[in-house]
Amino acid sequence: MARSPVSSRQDPDQEQFLTVLSRDEALARFEAALFPRAVPTEERMLADALGLALADDVKAPIDVPPFDRSNVDGFAVRAADIATASEALPARLLLNRETIACGVAPQLPVLAATATSIATGGPVPRGADAIIMVEHTQPTEDDAIEVRRGASPGQFISHAGSDIARGEVLLRAGTVIGSREIGMLAACGIALATVARKLRVAVLSTGDELVQPGHLLRPAGIYDANGAIVSAAVTENGGEATFLGAFADDEATLEAVMREALATHDMLILSGGTSKGAGDVSHRIVNRLGAPGIVAHGVALKPGKPLCLAVCGGKPVVVLPGFPTSAMFTFHDMIVPVLRRMAGLPPRTEAQVAASIPLRIPSELGRTEFVMVSLVEAEQGLVAYPTGKGSGAITSFAQADGFISIEALADNMPAGSEAAVTLFTPHVRVPDLVVIGSNCTGLDLVVGALFRAGLTVRSIAVGSLGGLAAAKRGECDIAPIHLFDAKTQSYNAPFLSAGLELVEGWRRMQGIAYRPGDARFEGSDAEEALRAALADPDCMMVNRNQGSGTRILIDRLLGPARPDGYWNQPRSHNAVAAAVAQNRADWGVTIAPVARSAGLGFIPLTEEHYDFALVSARKERPAVQAFLAALATPEIHAALERAGFSRPN
Ligand code: AMP
Numbered sequence: 001m002a003r004s005p006v007s008s009r010q011d012p013d014q015e016q017f018l019t020v021l022s023r024d025e026a027l028a029r030f031e032a033a034l035f036p037r038a039v040p041t042e043e044r045m046l047a048d049a050l051g052l053a054l055a056d057d058v059k060a061p062i063d064v065p066p067f068d069r070s071n072v073d074g075f076a077v078r079a080a081d082i083a084t085a086s087e088a089l090p091a092r093l094l095l096n097r098e099t100i101a102c103g104v105a106p107q108l109p110v111l112a113a114t115a116t117s118i119a120t121g122g123p124v125p126r127g128a129d130a131i132i133m134v135e136h137t138q139p140t141e142d143d144a145i146e147v148r149r150g151a152s153p154g155q156f157i158s159h160a161g162s163d164i165a166r167g168e169v170l171l172r173a174g175t176v177i178g179s180r181e182i183g184m185l186a187a188c189g190i191a192l193a194t195v196a197r198k199l200r201v202a203v204l205s206t207g208d209e210l211v212q213p214g215h216l217l218r219p220a221g222i223y224d225a226n227g228a229i230v231s232a233a234v235t236e237n238g239g240e241a242t243f244l245g246a247f248a249d250d251e252a253t254l255e256a257v258m259r260e261a262l263a264t265h266d267m268l269i270l271s272g273g274t275s276k277g278a279g280d281v282s283h284r285i286v287n288r289l290g291a292p293g294i295v296a297h298g299v300a301l302k303p304g305k306p307l308c309l310a311v312c313g314g315k316p317v318v319v320l321p322g323f324p325t326s327a328m329f330t331f332h333d334m335i336v337p338v339l340r341r342m343a344g345l346p347p348r349t350e351a352q353v354a355a356s357i358p359l360r361i362p363s364e365l366g367r368t369e370f371v372m373v374s375l376v377e378a379e380q381g382l383v384a385y386p387t388g389k390g391s392g393a394i395t396s397f398a399q400a401d402g403f404i405s406i407e408a409l410a411d412n413m414p415a416g417s418e419a420a421v422t423l424f425t426p427h428v429r430v431p432d433l434v435v436i437g438s439n440c441t442g443l444d445l446v447v448g449a450l451f452r453a454g455l456t457v458r459s460i461a462v463g464s465l466g467g468l469a470a471a472k473r474g475e476c477d478i479a480p481i482h483l484f485d486a487k488t489q490s491y492n493a494p495f496l497s498a499g500l501e502l503v504e505g506w507r508r509m510q511g512i513a514y515r516p517g518d519a520r521f522e523g524s525d526a527e528e529a530l531r532a533a534l535a536d537p538d539c540m541m542v543n544r545n546q547g548s549g550t551r552i553l554i555d556r557l558l559g560p561a562r563p564d565g566y567w568n569q570p571r572s573h574n575a576v577a578a579a580v581a582q583n584r585a586d587w588g589v590t591i592a593p594v595a596r597s598a599g600l601g602f603i604p605l606t607e608e609h610y611d612f613a614l615v616s617a618r619k620e621r622p623a624v625q626a627f628l629a630a631l632a633t634p635e636i637h638a639a640l641e642r643a644g645f646s647r648p649n
């Protein structure tokens, strides 16, 4: 009998995503299960209401100002009395025997041909219809004033209710209370505001591997990033997050914690364990917490496919994917709208800018894909560089200005496309200096000096060749490169094209890294070490990726040999050092500072040149000059040397 395509359903450990919903469909189901619902409210004193959303429209209980008010220091008059006044023919007004200061209610009317002294803010007396400034009057000896110019009725008077009229809607429900709103409420005499109570959101992380920040990382452990990310993101969106900690993937413990959390909070957000794998238990618990249970499990989002959305007894329960970037994106895209709506907050306003895409971005067909980008300014406008390193990467967030989304029906975004970038912060900070190319810890030292001088630097790691391409397109000021030209047996210079010039950087000693005490390497020179490594069939190497300068070096060293580990080809110096330090390999080629900081032994091979391709047309820019100046300072030279780099000779 043919196997049924859904037979995996029978085996709970092999469950797959039976129905992957589109983003819109998943969100619609989630919202349909949650709304309409009342927004929980509370009364707060104005000072404690900052940042909260008003639950109801607020109508003005009084007129502001409450009476007709003088806007200047001067005299309250009848405009008709001074209609014909001029330099040649001043009008003479008898002073009434009172002075109206702020807070003083007038007693005497202003009758024809009289005036009453009044201060700024004073209530206009009966009969008066204009104020004349004190500067435009002349006192006489007999308790009168002379006025040498006319005034139109209403001059310098704010009428009662002209600012705020009684009964007018002052602030609408959903308005977030800031200092200006507090000012308006206070001006109307309102001391208490009915606000949407902050949603109480319980946050917890799941995974046997998780270790809380601040604690020592054990072997195979991972720091719990999601707990902190999700709690902060809840707070940023007006919620009150309670982080309960990280819990092992143990069904009984987890269920007890989740039940308790759901009983005492408005919402429960978990992360991890949603992939329907053997150890992934949270979604099974969710279905036992209350009706209707899971409304979507598996959403056509990238990153974020394993998202699980549920409503249990009227409360939302969300299981975010484990990878921090996936957790973050799904939270912002799918959870924030619901969180804000439940909390009576208006939808988040997102700022977008248009930018062009410099490189083709491949995308998975059938899933809405979010790609984080860094913005740089080129002559033709903003350019958006993808910064993502895959859904497991967290650093891309710090470097990104925002993200673009590639629709489910596209399998790529072609180079040169115009895309809308949704900004993480509403203001794009165009950096003073843009560095695109190969990355090096030495570069951090130079960038650090610029940073301390108040310059902003955007450094995007795309490798040497990617940097050169960006420099040719005028998208960066400087491209750090380390490219060896076999024909001329020299570094970097042969790769420069017109419009670029070479600035010497520093040298990085490449060598063989090994664990200290390994007799196959200890005390040997490079040739002996390599011979010993190749002679021992148990000696495992770690390689580098195709196209890296280090790989060219390794292939030259090995010749035709293919020792065990050759096909392990990580993309960075640090990954090589980690593999050797953690005993997953016995040797690899990396640079001296990296080997040293990983506590490894090191046998020097050759010096690599790490230089800068400078875009000549941008050379005079102050930030480029500052970079070149920093590069030439004795402090930077000393810092580079301390870090294990050497100067060009
Ligand atoms: P899971 O969804 O539990 O299968 O996890 C997917 C990946 O995300 C695994 O590599 C986990 O180690 C990682 N991960 C899960 N939870 C967290 C967390 N709270 N912080 C950082 N990484 C996590």
Ligand code: MG
Residues within 6 Å of the ligand: 206, 207, 208, 249, 272, 273, 322
């Ligand atoms: Mg897990």
